[in-house]
Amino acid sequence: MISLMVIIVRVEVKKVDKFGRIVLPADWRERALRDTNYVVILKKDNELRIFPLRRVDLRKYFDSIDLGVDAIGDWKEFEKSLVERGEK
Numbered sequence: 001m002i003s004l005m006v007i008i009v010r011v012e013v014k015k016v017d018k019f020g021r022i023v024l025p026a027d028w029r030e031r032a033l034r035d036t037n038y039v040v041i042l043k044k045d046n047e048l049r050i051f052p053l054r055r056v057d058l059r060k061y062f063d064s065i066d067l068g069v070d071a072i073g074d075w076k077e078f079e080k081s082l083v084e085r086g087e088k
Helices: 026-032 075-087
Strands: 039-044 047-052
Touching: none
Parallel strands: none
Antiparallel strands: 039 047
């Protein structure tokens, strides 16, 4: 069985102004920057990669770890018990 993967790449030539700025394509901004105005720029040799900065909702991880206790009364004792468990 032969599996083919087709990747469509559009090439756009942009001018860099004297301040080093370029205009990101409008269709990419509409699709990738829906809920943010921030991007992450990865620099590697002579290459730049631009990704939208996404916020992660950490609330979905709340109560996802069972620490084996009902309540933490004394934080120092709790830390000590975690260290002791890790040494076993």
